[in-house]
Amino acid sequence: MADVLVLDQIRKSYNVGTPVEVEVLHGIDLAIRPGEFVALMGPSGSGKSTLLNIIGLLDRPASGRLLINGEDTTDLPDAALTKLRGHTIGFVFQYHYLISAFTAAENVMMPMLVDRGHPDRQMEERAAELLDRVGLGKWRDNRATNMSGGQQQRVAVARALAMDPTLVLADEPTGNLDTASANAVFELMRQINRERSTTFLIVTHNMDLARQCDRIVEVVDGRITPARQPPG
Numbered sequence: 342m343a344d345v346l347v348l349d350q351i352r353k354s355y356n357v358g359t360p361v362e363v364e365v366l367h368g369i370d371l372a373i374r375p376g377e378f379v380a381l382m383g384p385s386g387s388g389k390s391t392l393l394n395i396i397g398l399l400d401r402p403a404s405g406r407l408l409i410n411g412e413d414t415t416d417l418p419d420a421a422l423t424k425l426r427g428h429t430i431g432f433v434f435q436y437h438y439l440i441s442a443f444t445a446a447e448n449v450m451m452p453m454l455v456d457r458g459h460p461d462r463q464m465e466e467r468a469a470e471l472l473d474r475v476g477l478g479k480w481r482d483n484r485a486t487n488m489s490g491g492q493q494q495r496v497a498v499a500r501a502l503a504m505d506p507t508l509v510l511a512d513e514p515t516g517n518l519d520t521a522s523a524n525a526v527f528e529l530m531r532q533i534n535r536e537r538s539t540t541f542l543i544v545t546h547n548m549d550l551a552r553q554c555d556r557i558v559e560v561v562d563g564r565i566t567p568a569r570q571p572p573g
């Protein structure tokens with residue numbers, strides 16, 4: 342099977358063409374195999390979010406190649422990138438970005454709605470099934486605002502899984518949560534990884550969580566440091 346993700350000499354600069362142009366990713370090489378559960382670590386400002394945005398096809402690199410499931414995305418037009426993103430990548434952010442006036446179920450349906458244009462019975466069933474899976478079946482019709490931070494983040498995990506993505510990208514998904522909620526959200530992602538072989542790339546500063554991953558990738562100053570195994 343092709344690697345889920347291959348990065349080949351990815352570079353990225355900000356403020357291109359201005360006096361403050363600065364390169365923040367200096368030639369990143371990385372391959373992630375199907376079903377891997379990988380932690381991305383590194384100091385604040387080292388380029389982790391920039392890298393995740395490029396991997397998630399939300400931003401384009403200045404140079405280098407990015408392959409997703411063996412498909413080279415480098416020369417794809419925006420519309421094709423959007424479609425590929427919608428069908429292969431799920432996102433979980435530090436802040437959940439749920440729509441507060443919508444119910445849990447409606448939030449989980451959003452990616453399917455964006456893809457298909459109108460709600461249908463199958464979407465409702467899929468949302469219900471996913472909310473059951475994240476332990477929130479009873480909260481299906483509750484508005485997102487009425488849920489705790491940990492519950493909201495579990496809704497965000499369900500939403501990320503809505504399109505059955507190959508790869509879930511999570512940028513500090515537990516960064517805003519208390520320890521117990523953080524552990525619950527992390528454990529949920531780990532279980533989903535084992536059940537469905539969904540590949541995860543998770544930015545975290547939490548070494549306790551990172552050591553439970555298959556592998557830790559460390560970025561320092563826009564470069565990946567040599568591979569190391571989770572300690573302990």
Ligand SMILES: Nc1ncnc2c1ncn2[C@@H]1O[C@H](COP(=O)(O)OP(=O)(O)O)[C@@H](O)[C@H]1O
Nearest residue numbers: 355356365383384385386387388389390391392
């Ligand atoms: N939109 C932007 N414009 C200019 N500089 C940016 C922008 N986003 C991030 N940067 C800079 O790029 C570097 C990497 O940032 P980021 O990818 O957010 O790092 P991390 O997620 O590891 O904290 C930092 O120096 C940051 O200030």
Ligand SMILES: [Mg+2]
Nearest residue numbers: 389390391512
């Ligand atoms: Mg960041």
